[in-house]
Amino acid sequence: MSATYIARSTAVAARRLGDEMVVMSALDSTLFSLSEVAAVLWESADGRTPLDEIVRERVCTAYDVDQPTALRDAEEFVRALAAHGILFVSEQPIEAAGTQAAAAGSGRPR
Numbered sequence: 001m002s003a004t005y006i007a008r009s010t011a012v013a014a015r016r017l018g019d020e021m022v023v024m025s026a027l028d029s030t031l032f033s034l035s036e037v038a039a040v041l042w043e044s045a046d047g048r049t050p051l052d053e054i055v056r057e058r059v060c061t062a063y064d065v066d067q068p069t070a071l072r073d074a075e076e077f078v079r080a081l082a083a084h085g086i087l088f089v090s091e092q093p094i095e096a097a098g099t100q101a102a103a104a105g106s107g108r109p110r
Contacts, residue, residue: 007047007094047094
């Protein structure tokens with residue numbers, strides 16, 4: 001199984017409000033309210049850290065959830081945000097400078 005890497009789009013505005021993160025797409029002004037766990041994933045989406053590592057080290061250690069369940073939920077979350085173009089997904093690390101280029105191809109959900 002290949003690794004999954006995620007990176008935030010640069011075409012968004014994001015703000016933490018308490019335990020939630022609010023993200024707005026600059027492309028179509030769609031607003032997303034992320035739960036506490038989803039905010040952890042969002043903030044960890046650096047393009048260099050594999051999703052399974054983020055889940056194992058940041059989600060499973062902080063929340064009472066087993067890794068297979070957490071990873072399945074994280075993959076669903078990632079696919080949903082990638083479908084809106086606010087997260088990019090790749091099987092290889094995503095360079096920060098190349099994030100806009102990722103939108104052309106690897107930003108689609110898998």
